[in-house]
Amino acid sequence: MEKRYKLELVGITYNQIQSGVYALILQQVGATRRIPIIIGFPEAQAIECKLQEVSTPRPLTHDTFVAAMSAFGISLKEVEIRKLPNGVFAANLILSDGIIEKTVDSRSSDAIAIAIRVGAPIYTTETVLLEAGFDPEEQAEMKDENDIHGLKSIMSLSSMTMAQLSEAMLKASEIENYEEAARIKNEIEKRNKQNMKQ
Numbered sequence: 659m660e661k662r663y664k665l666e667l668v669g670i671t672y673n674q675i676q677s678g679v680y681a682l683i684l685q686q687v688g689a690t691r692r693i694p695i696i697i698g699f700p701e702a703q704a705i706e707c708k709l710q711e712v713s714t715p716r717p718l719t720h721d722t723f724v725a726a727m728s729a730f731g732i733s734l735k736e737v738e739i740r741k742l743p744n745g746v747f748a749a750n751l752i753l754s755d756g757i758i759e760k761t762v763d764s765r766s767s768d769a770i771a772i773a774i775r776v777g778a779p780i781y782t783t784e785t786v787l788l789e790a791g792f793d794p795e796e797q798a799e800m801k802d803e804n805d806i807h808g809l810k811s812i813m814s815l816s817s818m819t820m821a822q823l824s825e826a827m828l829k830a831s832e833i834e835n836y837e838e839a840a841r842i843k844n845e846i847e848k849r850n851k852q853n854m855k856q
Contacts, residue, residue, distance in 0.1 A: 663687070664687040665684040690795055704771045720775060731756065732755050736780070738780075739769070748766055
């Protein structure tokens with residue numbers, strides 16, 4: 659069985675490049691490796707409400723789900739974050755009534771919103787951590803290196819396709835390197851203007 663690691667929720671960051679998009683940041687417990695998961699405003703709001711202990715006049719969807727589980731004597735044992743082949747994150751909810759244990763497929767944002775409401779642990783596999791995770795310390799070193807080789811970095815942007823630029827912009831914003839994401843966005847806009855003139 660593949661090695662698993664426990665994750666903790668660090669917080670939510672607003673993506674300054676794409677409006678209405680947020681990044682949910684999970685960090686490996688006892689280490690510095692992080693996983694950014696892109697989520698929308700409703701999911702971010704549901705998670706923030708719990709993190710900030712904001713009381714809402716009526717229960718939110720995740721509160722209702724937790725209340726329904728409790729009413730039937732079902733508990734959330736844990737959440738496992740996994741990555742689908744298309745690069746999107748998903749999760750397994752491991753539910754138990756004390757006798758029977760069932761695994762339910764879920765969106766990662768919903769699973770985390772429920773987990774933080776009941777205090778359930780969040781895990782992921784070593785593969786997901788290596789493929790989707792990043793180390794902020796390593797990222798800072800790479801950023802310094804890019805600054806030294808600024809010319810090389812600009813040259814590489816001009817040689818990238820539009821699809822590669824879009825992907826690079828998303829990755830840069832996922833790891834909160836908004837300066838790089840803005841630079842890539844400028845290159846995309848410049849090309850779009852050139853295409854319109856032609």
